[in-house]
Amino acid sequence: xxxxxxxxxxxxxxxxxxxxxxxxxxxxxxxxxxxxxxxxxxxxxxxxxxxxxxxxxxxxxxxxxxxxxxxxxxxxxxxxxxxxxxxxxxxxxxxxxxxxxxxxxxxxxxxxxxxxxxxxxxxxxxxxxxxxxxxxxxxxxxxxxxxxxxxxxxxxxxxxxxxxxxxxxxxxxxxxxxxxxxxxxxxxxxxxxxxxxxxxxxxxxxxxxxxxxxxxxxxxxxxxxxxxxxxxxxxxxxxxxxxxxxxxxxxxxxxxxxxxxxxxxxxxxxxxxxxxxxxxxxxxxxxxxxxxxxxxxxxxxxxxxxxxxxxxxxxxxxxxxxxxxxxxxxxxxxxxxxxxxxxxxxxxxxxxxxxxxxxxxxxxxxxxxxxxxxxxxxxxxxxxxxxxxxxxxxxxxxxxxxxxxxxxxxxxxxxxxxxxxxxxxxxxxxxxxxxxxxxxxxxxxxxxxxxxxxxxxxxxxxxxxxxxxxxxxxxxxxxxxxxxxxxx
Amino acid sequence: xxxxxxxxxxxxxxxxxxxxxxxxxxxxxxxxxxxxxxxxxxxxxxxxxxxxxxxxxxxxxxxxxxxxxxxxxxxxxxxxxxxxxxxxxxxxxxxx
Numbered sequence: 001x002x003x004x005x006x007x008x009x010x011x012x013x014x015x016x017x018x019x020x021x022x023x024x025x026x027x028x029x030x031x032x033x034x035x036x037x038x039x040x041x042x043x044x045x046x047x048x049x050x051x052x053x054x055x056x057x058x059x060x061x062x063x064x065x066x067x068x069x070x071x072x073x074x075x076x077x078x079x080x081x082x083x084x085x086x087x088x089x090x091x092x093x094x095x096x097x098x099x100x101x102x103x104x105x106x107x108x109x110x111x112x113x114x115x116x117x118x119x120x121x122x123x124x125x126x127x128x129x130x131x132x133x134x135x136x137x138x139x140x141x142x143x144x145x146x147x148x149x150x151x152x153x154x155x156x157x158x159x160x161x162x163x164x165x166x167x168x169x170x171x172x173x174x175x176x177x178x179x180x181x182x183x184x185x186x187x188x189x190x191x192x193x194x195x196x197x198x199x200x201x202x203x204x205x206x207x208x209x210x211x212x213x214x215x216x217x218x219x220x221x222x223x224x225x226x227x228x229x230x231x232x233x234x235x236x237x238x239x240x241x242x243x244x245x246x247x248x249x250x251x252x253x254x255x256x257x258x259x260x261x262x263x264x265x266x267x268x269x270x271x272x273x274x275x276x277x278x279x280x281x282x283x284x285x286x287x288x289x290x291x292x293x294x295x296x297x298x299x300x301x302x303x304x305x306x307x308x309x310x311x312x313x314x315x316x317x318x319x320x321x322x323x324x325x326x327x328x329x330x331x332x333x334x335x336x337x338x339x340x341x342x343x344x345x346x347x348x349x350x351x352x353x354x355x356x357x358x359x360x361x362x363x364x365x366x367x368x369x370x371x372x373x374x375x376x377x378x379x380x381x382x383x384x385x386x387x388x389x390x391x392x393x394x395x396x397x398x399x400x401x402x403x404x405x406x407x408x409x410x411x412x413x414x415x416x417x418x419x420x421x422x423x424x425x426x427x428x429x430x431x432x433x434x435x436x437x438x439x440x441x442x443x444x445x446x447x448x449x450x451x452x453x454x455x456x457x458x459x460x461x462x463x464x465x466x467x468x469x470x471x472x473x474x475x476x477x478x479x480x481x482x483x484x485x486x487x488x
Numbered sequence: 489x490x491x492x493x494x495x496x497x498x499x500x501x502x503x504x505x506x507x508x509x510x511x512x513x514x515x516x517x518x519x520x521x522x523x524x525x526x527x528x529x530x531x532x533x534x535x536x537x538x539x540x541x542x543x544x545x546x547x548x549x550x551x552x553x554x555x556x557x558x559x560x561x562x563x564x565x566x567x568x569x570x571x572x573x574x575x576x577x578x579x580x581x582x583x584x
Contacts, residue, residue: 070549136553143560147567154571159578166571170519173564174510177526180557181503184533187550188496191537 035116058481077481240350277317283310364433499532
């Protein structure tokens, strides 16, 4: 019997979407079928990888058999596999939503043609980030993500989108270059860039400076207050599926790298942790205030991303002297919860705009058309983002507060509570608009705005709500390969 | 002062000049140029890392990294320039 060569899923999940991107670009008329096909294929490969991690533990592939430190290793542990599953899962549902929303003949040809190559390129970059074990490789993957993300931002071709995309491009390039400068410092100090080498290195001022530079670059890319200025316009002006991808997945890549740096490079210093926590608080307050003031639905959702990212940084910071060994769990769960719920929310917001014809929050209650399912999806996603049980957002916030209580950091509990209260306030603005029926001039029409396109946001919203029940197994899975301490 | 230190400080200086430009300037094209300066500065740091005292050959790995960095920056610059041109055209149409 001939033995089949084992397929290396690590390489496959990076290269399958890349090949798909090229193919979708070369076959513009079939781009959507190629696109969906490649995403489904990548999702299947990611599932195989998840199974492999589940049965065998962390998996490593030295590309070309060179091996670190000179070669590039790909490694999947529980954390990377979870994020990859999140990315392909959310990506698959957003793709189905996109298939529907770009299928309309009123959608410009350019959108239908270029969405798929850009999204597949993005997927390839995201998977690359999750599997990289080398700082320079991370830099390259970050740039791949940036280029694809900027392309998705300007896809509609409207002047506001191009303006926002250009601002995003500047922020993105600057963030990547700060990261690169940090990489240069690390090489100057250690002469190697692989994670294993970083782990063995003794702390030094040069490495401290490198870490600060890299975290600053990543904060710019993930839009941590006060470096968030590019995000709201970029996410609000992109088309709905693109916004969902940008807000749910792209910002998570930089957050993930921050987690990894905290794991490998140095125990974060007290000062840096305090600063990260403080900026997180700033993000929560400023993002929430702007969300309360926003006039457009998509802008409100985009500002809520700024606030939610702030909360993830608070989760990073809350462990303080205990290090990331504990606090990463809350941060990782919050990232997961935000990705799923925010994708649902942007898709739902896009559907609402499509059905009602505008997305002015003040006039939502005057509309005679009520896209019921889209509104339901929006509300369910809001429940997860606010953090009501049994949602995934609740599990994340619970672990955050539990940890803060045991280590006696009561101020972080206050911050989490304030964040929750503010998110209730700004989402209520929208939900009241959905639920008031006394202000429209005509009777609510028979057409309730039900469409196949509602399936994707509804599924995502239900996942965001229900996965909270599985928080414990998800955490146990993420800990495979001991991403943060425990046994080596 | 050693050669490495002089080069390193120069690289850092160039990066900081570019950083100030990227944060302060308003003109889109000038901002791109400022970011290019940043990339030159960061590249400098990597080249410095390759330097070794004369009898020894320089470390080739940072050179490979710098070349990759240059390629990445060329693509990013191209995209930024294309966006600036498109924005220019759109603003023109807007005014007409």
